[in-house]
Amino acid sequence: DLQLTQSPSFLSASIGDRLTITCRTSHDIANYLAWYQQKPGKAPKALIYAASTLQSGVPSRFSGSGSGTEFTLTISSLQPEDFATYYCQQVNSYPLLTFGGGTKVQIK
Amino acid sequence: EVQLVESGGGLVQPGGSLRLSCAASGFTFGAYTMNWVRQAPGKGLEWVSHISGSGTPIYYTDSVKGRFTISRDNVKNLLYLQMNSLRAEDTAVYYCARAPYYYGSGSYSFDFWGQGTLVTVSS
Numbered sequence: 001d002l003q004l005t006q007s008p009s010f011l012s013a014s015i016g017d018r019l020t021i022t023c024r025t026s027h028d029i030a031n032y033l034a035w036y037q038q039k040p041g042k043a044p045k046a047l048i049y050a051a052s053t054l055q056s057g058v059p060s061r062f063s064g065s066g067s068g069t070e071f072t073l074t075i076s077s078l079q080p081e082d083f084a085t086y087y088c089q090q091v092n093s094y095p096l097l098t099f100g101g102g103t104k105v106q107i108k
Numbered sequence: 109e110v111q112l113v114e115s116g117g118g119l120v121q122p123g124g125s126l127r128l129s130c131a132a133s134g135f136t137f138g139a140y141t142m143n144w145v146r147q148a149p150g151k152g153l154e155w156v157s158h159i160s161g162s163g164t165p166i167y168y169t170d171s172v173k174g175r176f177t178i179s180r181d182n183v184k185n186l187l188y189l190q191m192n193s194l195r196a197e198d199t200a201v202y203y204c205a206r207a208p209y210y211y212g213s214g215s216y217s218f219d220f221w222g223q224g225t226l227v228t229v230s231s
Contacts, residue, residue, distance in 0.1 A: 032216075099153040
């Protein structure tokens with residue numbers, strides 16, 4: 001089975017910080033990776049697909065990069081509304097999908 | 109405006125059944141693959157099932173095969189998840205999610221999600 005490992009699991013940051021979250025996969029998935037943001041008690045929100053393409057309406061401070069087995073989600077300047085949990089998702093084996101374990105971003 | 113609204117969750121005893129519904133609006137429902145994703149309390153996201161726009165093919169995660177059945181009604185714009193032989197480990201918020209295919213990149217994503225419906229399996 002294809003495994004996704006996100007790091008870190010928890011991250012404390014301040015407003016204005018540059019933040020990077022990593023997602024590593026156990027097999028080469030080219031660029032078949034998506035990123036989501038989830039706030040407490042809310043449904044996930046799509047941020048990025050195909051590793052680096054922003055969904056419509058997502059602020060440009062969010063960016064994604066990577067291919068193969070290592071991917072990153074970067075927030076260039078953390079805003080108050082960005083404190084949330086972030087998940088990566090591999091779509092290489094679509095429709096048999098897996099999500100990463102999540103990265104919770106907390107206020108420092 | 110795309111909207112997905114789940115319903116049908118609740119408290120059920122182990123071994124019992126529930127049918128979840130997801131009402132879709134604001135887009136051509138039959139043109140899209142749909143999925144169910146669940147999230148156990150305090151845990152991460154787990155993909156559960158997929159159904160193509162036409163109704164086939166259908167796929168399930170291993171832990172629900174033989175117990176859950178996904179279906180859709182493209183006239184009523186409804187997605188369903190029939191859940192039988194429920195277990196404590198099926199306790200979760202269940203989300204329906206739309207999954208478009210991005211022709212430019214050949215990739216997928218779950219671009220819209222419902223608000224979720226809570227299923228609790230307990231005696």
